[in-house]
Amino acid sequence: MAETDQKDAPRATANRSTTPGSDAFKEYISQGWAERPSRATGPREQAAFAAERRARISALHPTARVVIPAGPAKQRSNDTDYPYRAHSAFAHLTGWGSDTVPGSVLVLEPRSSGAGEPDGHDAVLYFREAAGRDSDEFYANPEIGEFWTGPRPTADDVAADLALATRGLGDLESVLDSLDADTILVREADPAITERVDAQRLLLAGPTAADADADPEAALGERVERDADLARDLSELRLVKDAFEIEQMRLAVAATRQGFDDVIADLPEIVAHPRGERLVEGSFDRRARAEGNTVGYDTIAASGPHACILHWTRNDGPVLPGDLILIDAGVELESYYTADITRTLPVSGSFTEVQRRVYEAVREAADAAFAIVRPGIRFREIHAAAMEVIARRTAEWGLLPVSAEEALQPDGGQHRRYMVHGTSHHLGLDVHDCAQARRDLYLDGILEPGMVFTIEPGLYFQPDDLTVPEEYRGIGVRIEDDVLVTADGCESLSAGIPRTADEVEAWMARGAR
Ligand code: GLY
Ligand code: MN
Numbered sequence: 296m297a298e299t300d301q302k303d304a305p306r307a308t309a310n311r312s313t314t315p316g317s318d319a320f321k322e323y324i325s326q327g328w329a330e331r332p333s334r335a336t337g338p339r340e341q342a343a344f345a346a347e348r349r350a351r352i353s354a355l356h357p358t359a360r361v362v363i364p365a366g367p368a369k370q371r372s373n374d375t376d377y378p379y380r381a382h383s384a385f386a387h388l389t390g391w392g393s394d395t396v397p398g399s400v401l402v403l404e405p406r407s408s409g410a411g412e413p414d415g416h417d418a419v420l421y422f423r424e425a426a427g428r429d430s431d432e433f434y435a436n437p438e439i440g441e442f443w444t445g446p447r448p449t450a451d452d453v454a455a456d457l458a459l460a461t462r463g464l465g466d467l468e469s470v471l472d473s474l475d476a477d478t479i480l481v482r483e484a485d486p487a488i489t490e491r492v493d494a495q496r497l498l499l500a501g502p503t504a505a506d507a508d509a510d511p512e513a514a515l516g517e518r519v520e521r522d523a524d525l526a527r528d529l530s531e532l533r534l535v536k537d538a539f540e541i542e543q544m545r546l547a548v549a550a551t552r553q554g555f556d557d558v559i560a561d562l563p564e565i566v567a568h569p570r571g572e573r574l575v576e577g578s579f580d581r582r583a584r585a586e587g588n589t590v591g592y593d594t595i596a597a598s599g600p601h602a603c604i605l606h607w608t609r610n611d612g613p614v615l616p617g618d619l620i621l622i623d624a625g626v627e628l629e630s631y632y633t634a635d636i637t638r639t640l641p642v643s644g645s646f647t648e649v650q651r652r653v654y655e656a657v658r659e660a661a662d663a664a665f666a667i668v669r670p671g672i673r674f675r676e677i678h679a680a681a682m683e684v685i686a687r688r689t690a691e692w693g694l695l696p697v698s699a700e701e702a703l704q705p706d707g708g709q710h711r712r713y714m715v716h717g718t719s720h721h722l723g724l725d726v727h728d729c730a731q732a733r734r735d736l737y738l739d740g741i742l743e744p745g746m747v748f749t750i751e752p753g754l755y756f757q758p759d760d761l762t763v764p765e766e767y768r769g770i771g772v773r774i775e776d777d778v779l780v781t782a783d784g785c786e787s788l789s790a791g792i793p794r795t796a797d798e799v800e801a802w803m804a805r806g807a808r
Contacts, residue, residue, distance in 0.1 A: 311374075314435045321431065328428050334448055335455035341390035341630065342458040344539040348532055349388050349418050353403060355528050357413035359521075360478045361403035362492065363388055363529075364485035368397045374437070378589065382484035383631065383724040384529040389420060390457055392630040393588040396422045396447050397439075400467055400488065401459075405477075420459045421467040424450050471495065479518075479525045493518075523731075530731035533723055535745040540723060541779060543632035544747055548777055548788045550586035550626035551634040554579040555792060558622060559640070560808035562614075566642060571614030572596040579624045587626040591633025592726045595623035602639065602771025603755040605716055616643045619650055621771055631724050635749050636789055637775030644803045646796055649766045652692075653754050654796050657772045660684035660752040664718055668778060668785035674740050674748075678718040681752040686710040689754075694763050712762070713755055719748045722777055742780050747788070751775030 352361060365381035381395040389401055399422035408414040423439065425447045426432040433441040441447070450461040471488070474495045482489045496518050536544065558565070561578045565571040575596035583590045597607040598614040602621035614620055620642055625634035639654060641647075646654060660681040667680050683703060689710045690699035702709045721728040721737070728747075729737060753773030756763045776789040793802040 311437070314431075324434055325428055331425075331446075331449075333452055333455075335452040337455060338458040339390055339456050341539050342456070344537050345388055345390035346418075346458065347537070349403060349416070351532055352388065352525075352528060353416040356403075356479060356525065357415075358405050358477050359403075360405060360474065361416070361525065362478060362480035362488065363401040363403075364481060364488050365389075365391070365395050365397065365399040365401075366484040367487070368438075381631075382481060383533075383728075384481050384526075385484065386631050386724055387529070387533060388418075389459065390630075391420075391453075392628075394448075394629070396453075398423055398464060398485070400464075400485070402467075402470060418459055420453065420457065420461045421464050421470075422450075422453060422461065423447060423464045424461075475499070479521050481526060481529065482519070482522045483526075526731045527733060530729045531733065531736055533729050534721060534732055534736060534740070535743050536723060536747050536779075537745070540632060541745065541747070543628055543630050544634065544723070544777065544779070544788055547587065547591075547626050547628050547632050547634040548636065548792075550582065550628070551624065551636050552789070552792050553586060554582035554624060554626055555622065555636070555638055556807035557582050559803055560806055562642070562803075562806075565614050566616060569613055570611050572598055572601070572610040572612045572620075575614065575620065575622060576610045579622070583624075583626040587628040588631065589627055591625040591627035591635065595621065595637075597621045597623075597771065598642070600758040600769035600771070602773075603757045603769065604771075605753075605755070614642055617647070618642050619646075619654075619770065619772065621773055623773065623775065625726065633722070633724075633726055634777055634789070635722050635726050635751075635775060636777065636792060637751055637753075637773045638792065638794075638799065639772045639774065640799060640803060645800050650770060650772075651796050653756075653767070653770050654772050654774075654799075656684065656688040657752050657754050657774050658795060659688070660718075661750050661774050661776065664750045664752065665776075665778070665785065665787065668742065668750075668780060669783060670742050670744055670780060672742050674719065674742060675738050677748075677750065681718045681750070682710065682714075685714055685752060685754065689713055692767075694767075712760075714753050715755075716751075716753070718752050719750055719778075721746065721748045723747060744780050744782050746780040748778055749775050750778055 363385050365385040368376040368379050371377045379397050385401055386392055402419050403416035405416050406414040437443045454461040471491050474492060476499050478492060480492050493515060496515055557578045558575050565574040568574050576594045579594050580590060593608040595607050596610040597604060598612055598620040599618040601607045601612050602619060619639050621639045623637040625636055627633035641650060663684045664677045664681040667676060686699040686702045689695050695702055695709050697707060697709055701707050751773055755771040756767040758769040760768060776787050779786045779788055793799050
């Protein structure tokens, strides 16, 4: 029987290695195993969509070999890892989600026609297949062995599920050793692969450079720029969602709604605990794990003045009667698509007069943003529409040193003291999706049907802000919905989650679940 290759399990230490080494044991454990039936269920619904996405990347890079790693498991501490998450570009182009085998790599190999013209790409998915019982991996390797982390699919199963050609990870070695100059890759996904590709590129740049001034580092610089172009293209490919993605977003929002219902149902217990915010996080997480893969980002459970800390994820404070609690959370499905919803709830069930005033101003800002969303407007106009309301309301309350009109001038912005973040971001596989898209297509981009993004204005009055009357201090409100651009307007995917102050109070009175 083959011994475990320690390169495959670098963190297995002698102190934890209690696997018997006797020949009798090895002989005995290698036999008596039944054949496994295929686990393939036929092409997944997303397979055809992923093929279409690959075709679009192929058309943008007709001659390049394109390398898209899923990425390795990431170490948390010593021999424990973070829960595995494949790179979003890999998930997008393969349709493989939470059951991705860590370390997989998608390679698009350029084809050429008989006349030498580019002719699309062949997609090959390299991954670590199920290990046979003729190796000791299955029982002796805590990182990847079947007895430790569960069985892996066979190449045939993955090929059938994703409608992709598959090969073992070992075959990737010869691909990486024989790269030509026209190779581009997703750099951030797998540092070890990036290092290998760069090393190969330097080798190629050196001996083949004819003139004496040839500078391998500069040659690499040019390659890195081409990698950045690929990252941009992969991001921009996700700006408009296809039918599969839109359905996933609906499902993610529906599961998220259940998570918020759970939090409301658990409020009595939450209020009774000194770290109630943690219980909020736990209630939501329970639902996210039950209905989806996990949360799409760390839940923000921000009670009282914590709501003024935009990304409060420590969540170790109490949830006190009379305060508001801002909950920003989203369920990520097994396909990795995530919702991103914020609701701000009055812990006691009803808003005070000042809390309601702030809440309804934020809702008015969100409504103003919703009202303009349709194909043809610019993405940044959504923010401007919301900010106009924020400026007018804060001016009306006497909080600004200038008029709303002055604050809204390019050289003003005083109202932004109370809302320093943007109003919208694209949403999908990543909570902040399409992050490497060009500004021309994102912030300055024109809306198209199929785009999905958030509308999430807020008002945050820091507890030590001397520019606001005391009654406002420590109040933070954000209302965040997920929006789909339609042919002639938009649809709020989260319209079913109570949103106005009255609806929120009724929701809490019902004690949802
Ligand atoms: N949900 C957190 C954010 O959008 O930044
Ligand atoms: Mn958001």
